[in-house]
Amino acid sequence: MITGVIILIALHALSGIFWAGSTFTLARSGGAGSDALFRPQMGAAVVAVLTGVGMxxxxxxxxxxxxxKVLAAGTLAAIAAAGVQGALHRKQPAVAQRIAGGLLALTVVCMVVARYV
Structure with a gap:
């Protein structure tokens, strides 16, 4: 079981770092290049959510x-971030990335503090 947990954590962390990092970068750049990164971001979002469910x-x-409960709030924020990115990526890419960036920042905070509450 420990090997499975280690693999899930690695996949969760790597996909989450890519998703959040690219979102923060695109938010800062005003959404420039968001079309090219949309599929990789959504792929990373799916991997992050599925590995989170597995953990x-x-x-x-x-x-x-x-x-x-704190982890569940973070999960909901991540799912909302993916929804915002999916819904607004063509019409308002900068807005989509900025909103998603805030939601993903909340997600990260929830994951970090959940163990200590």
Whole structure:
């Protein structure tokens, strides 16, 4: 089981770092180049969410304490970020990246503090 958790954490971290990092960069650049990165970002979003679900199943199943509630809030923020990026990427790329960037920043904060609440 520990090997599976390590693999999930690695995939979750790498995809999340790419997704959040590219989102922050595109937000800063006013959305320039967002068309070229849309598919890779959405792919990273899918991998991040699916590996997060896998880790939840292995590490948090049956629990819904305060830490899990914080993680759930982060999950919802990440899913909302993907939705915003998907919905607005063609019409308002800068707005999509800025909103998603804020939501992904909230997601990261939730993941970091969940263990300590």
């Amino acid at each position: 939840w199943h292995l590490l948090h199943a049956g629990n819904f304490g305060l830490g899990e």
